[in-house]
Amino acid sequence: MTVAVLRADEAAWRVLAGLLPGEDIGSPAPDDAAAVRIVAHRLARIAASRPELGAALRQWAAVSTANIITGGARVVGTTVQARDISGGIHVHEYGHHDSRLPVPRQLIPAPAHFTGREADLAALDGLRAAQRDTGVRIVVSGTAGVGKTALVSRWLGGLAPMYPGGQLYADLQGFGDDPADPGVVLGRFLRAFGVDHVPIALAEQTALWRTVTADLRIAVMLDNAYSAAQVRPLLPASPAALAVMTSRRRLPALGLDGAAFHQIGVLRSEDAVELLTHRLGRERVASEREAVQGLARLCGGLPLALCVAAARMAARPRQPLAVLTGAMSSDHDRLDALDAGGDRAVRTALDDSYAALPPDVARGYRQLGLLVVPEFGPDHVAAACDLTPGGAVRLLDELVDVNLVEELGHDRFRLHDLIRDHAALRAAEDEQPDARRAVVRRVLDWYLATATAARRLLSPTHRQLRRDYVFPPGHVPAFADEATALMWLDTEQIHLMAAIRLAAERGWDATAWQLVDSMQPLFLRRRPYDLWTEAHRIGLAAAERAGHPEGVSRMLTTGGSGFYNVGDYDEAIAWFTRALEGARRDGDLRAQAQALHGLGQSHRLAGRLEQAARLFRQALDLRETIGYARGAALSRLCLGDVALASGDAAGAVDLLTRARAALLAVPDPYDAARALAFLGLAHAAEGIRDFPAAEACLRQALAEFVRTGSVHWQAHAMEMLGGTAADRGDPGEARDWYEQSLALYTPLSPTDAGRLEDRLRSLNRS
Template identity: 40%
Template sequence: MSVSTPEFDSRKTVEVNGGIESVRNQIMGTAGGQVVQAGSVEEVHFHAVDRFSGRTDHDPLVPAQLPLRLRRFVGRDGELDALRGLRADSPDSPLLVVLSGPGGVGKTTLAVRWLQEMSGDFPGGSLYAELGGVNPEPASPGRTLGWFLESLGVPGQRIPAEPEHRAALFRSMTARSRLVVCLDNAASAAQVRVLLPSGSANVVVVTSRPRMTGLALDGAAFLDVEPLPEDDGLSVLEGFIGRERVAGEVEASRRLVRLCGGLPLAVSIVGARLAARPRRKLRDEARDLVDDQQRLALRVPGEEPVGAVFNASYAGLGPQAQRIYRVCSGHPGREFGVAVVAAAVRWSEADTVMVLTELVEASLLMETGDERYAFHDLVRAHARERAEAEDGVDVAVEATRRMVSWYVTRAVAADLVVHPLRTHVGPLYDVGAPQTGIFENERVAMSWFERERGNLLAVVDHAYSREWDDEAWQMCEALWGYFLRTRRYGDWIAIQSTGIASAVRCRNRRAEARLRSQLGFAYSKVGRFDDAIAENTRALWIGDEIGDQQARATALSQLGRATRGKGDLAGALAYHRRAQQACEGMGRRRGVALNRRRIGNILMEMGELDAAVAELQMAAEAMAELRDRIQHSRCLQFLGAAYQLAGRHDLAMATLGEALAAVSDAESPYYQAEVLAQLGEVAERHGDRAGAADAYHRAAALYEVVEDPKAAVMRSRSASLTET
């Protein structure tokens, strides 16, 4: 820029050699750049002013390197609150936070969002570096330090050549700074450690697929970044295609988010694709993405497919970890433990848990509990694709079958502990001796059933789909004791129906009859008495045809239960007497006692109290001798009810107290609730409102554990007795 002026005139009064002298300077014509007016000049420095920023080259450089904030940032309230809490706990101390999670989950976006939110508190600015953690050759710390030093204003010629000297200079320059640093996509703790500023008021956020647990030695805080909840995923989709389009196909939209595994990257790619095709139906997009290959190939023009983010993580694993990764993809259920994986690969559990930990550290597996693991959905799709590509379908399927067999064997072992006196059906029960010792007691066995319930149900469905029919129906038989204790009738009915289909397909008539009677039992319990009669009539016919007396006795007893449910007490009594005779003919003491108990209940309902008491007493004595605590308690419970109807209140209360004691340490909230409900009725009839209210309240809590609708009835009764 040049300045044209006719004259520049300045007067200044100065002291020269003790006197006063007037100096006049004058410039005529045109001057470009700076005009210096001086007396004696030793050295001159010129500081140019940037015409755009207004900063001179003498001003300190304040880096602002964080990526631009995304317009479509959605959710993450919990994670942001956690990060804010970390800062609030130590506002004047250095803070190092590691955000870990699978590729595409939104770690960088979350880090940038939080750091930009705090930018006003850090006058030293922000540094950002992409460390190339998933690349074959990650960024070298020395080169990154050079970039940081240059960003902080160090001239290139003054940046040391040696990495350790660069690190020392970086620490010196940040000793008194207040800045934020984002180290994105880090490869290792060692790579990060060199890049940490030294000041006491700096904040560093590291994003990484591996967990970087080594940084705990540097005082790091760790936060796992999970996929988005479904509603937040819908919001991401809305940002691309609009709220109206999502609202017009809500179920298809939700399915798309689920198919994307909640990964923001995948949802965003789907959204961008749909935005470019405004006439495309969301249900058609969802239909296409059911296929694993289609999901992993998701991409927008000019970008890598979503599967590429997993390829890099997989390539960084050792051979053993890669194998476990592939094998786990074939697990029938969502969550799994160490033992089933060890069985699939035929390793020790100690070796297996070490490799599973490596997968967790690589963010390819989630740790959902103590040595419990699960895949994110898209990661699992990638693992399954790798298994089929590298191992072949047959090898992958065989590994899954070993898992299924492991679950069936364990379920049989647990059932033998929970229901040792019951007559069982199936080849694994015929060789039950090797199963002893797996579960030390009933409590441990029931805990295992409860923990693995989702997997056991998935095993039935998966085995049926693969036509592994023996495993499918055998699992249904093994789950009888668990369902009898927990009363989860919805699951019970679903898997028994599948088990029957498997038994029919493999032509196992004995198994078919057994499962039909068990399905009929569940139908009776939910009031579907006609369905129960149909199933047990079929089971009785099969028992007659193949000469299976146990199948006949079971079907007759269940026909009695369903007929009683329809109000035909005489018909029910006849069925139970026939069932009792069949059990006597086989020498089945427990079966005889069970039918005596049921006969006693019917006689009590018919008003024949003396006969009812006699049957129930004999049943209770037999169950006590057999050491069947649950059924002993049931017999005493109904005996107590019979005593109450006969007007023998004290004996009723004593008998019910004995029934409760018999079942108090059993792993069956349902049966405990049944006794307490009966105690409440007896107490209420005797005028003990407080005792009745307490019994109903305790029964309600136990019914709620097994999700039984009787809980609401018990709550209502308890409340009515406590109202003043």
């Protein structure tokens, strides 16, 4: 047994203060035992984070926590103090006893096959550096199964030497059936630092935790947090501490506590393949590389899905990987296919996230799983979920906050493929069939109304056909100008095509052909030829099934235009001939003129100029008879083009000048620009050869096509300018125009791009 005695005089405190410059250690009275013990505990904490002072501080703490015997005398070790003793006292102590607890090292290990995430690790390093002097608090959020825990475990594991006071870990189970109570977690944390008597009340536990951690350099990982309220009591008080929270929610309220935020996304495709390679072995992956890439794609880069898929295939070493890929290729079977020995981890994780949603948000989540488009905005959500625009924004905010919806920026959002599958499954389980159909129908009606509004703005002189709505949309975007309307049609063209296909598949035939009709400005100005012809084949069949003669006529004429633009003149003539027969049967002079005009253009592009001129004149006569000024101007425009091709430049100038004036008067700026472009060619033709006038017309036409957003005609005008430059003997300028034209044509039309490449090759040979 050892007994040490220290007199607590002023000199001793001065020595202690010299060891700890800048530290507030207090100065208790020599006979104040409670105050001395508080200082001793504080010094013990400092010792844990200051190894160079540890020995001296621990020695003083041991001395100063002795029982006070008298006045300034203190003793440590085994002590007996009594007035009277009867009988013997036996005190035995064998060897040296060290009652210090080990420094807690509770972090869970990072996965053995951790892959990628270099950008995320660098981002966390940056957030830590930015907060280093004020205490680091970081929230790492992301959807279920995206790898938040693995990332943070890997990152904190590399920082362990920088936090010698210890590393603590707690799974808060925020999305399970029984979330962790902060008081229970605090009790574990406090006991890890040697606190034997933990208060019962949470407020007292929190105060003690702040006291214990006030000077410690520790790292705390709080995994699967649900809310800021669950996290706040567990945050360490030391400005040198690091606390990292992972959550499926963004937890923005922790910003009030100084937290920084990092959102984690899915793995890149190459990292997803590498993760599968680690799990399955390089030899197996090398033999089925294509299947592995397909599996990574079907898992959408979600680490949990990748690990589950790898576990399933690892348990079946003789089964080709293509078997699982095939099973997952069906959207409805994808989640069921991710079943590793009965452990349906992916669906369970998503079910937990779903169960935590408020009822109205859960309903919105289910309905978004029925959307026909992979990306969407608040307007789509308002239509699908029958909400006001403000209600749609609030729903998206809730779903983004819990990382079930991914924000892409500029009011664009999406569901991860597996999350969309899950939402659709929940809709199948929790929504009635009529309710599910209504969601889809509302979205299609919204697309029809919005595309029709864009068409009306872009083609105000075109005859508006009927529109049939089951759920007339309460809110349709107001387009500021033509450019905005055309941009919307361009952005949504793939989604509009999906809506057309779905409407036809569901038997909603009126919606199908009317959607096709609403896309007409896009077809004319952007020239997506494959979509143009596909859409009209679907639209024509739908209009015929619906028994809508005006729809059949419109599909035949606008569809025929698509066919002659792709060079399928025989198909175009067949469509326009059917349109002409139907119009004559119905006595519709306007429709007859439209069909004759289309037949004329088909023959013109096929090189049959006399037939084309005859048909255009017939169309012109009908249009003038019924007083259709715009149609008559278009027929003159086409007759001017035929005259130009026939060598009658002067006649072409007259026809085109009249056509442009009439189109400007309508007004129809797009077709007026077309007339001006042909007029430029006429000025450059033999017999006139007024190159300055030609180039002035073509440059002005190009500027007008830019304003109307017609990329195809911008390219065409550049091609015309190149040809004019070549005709006047300037191959350098011709090459510049041809190269600019080719750059615009390449993504639009392989046929036109091929023609420009031929022109450039010919120019280079000359």
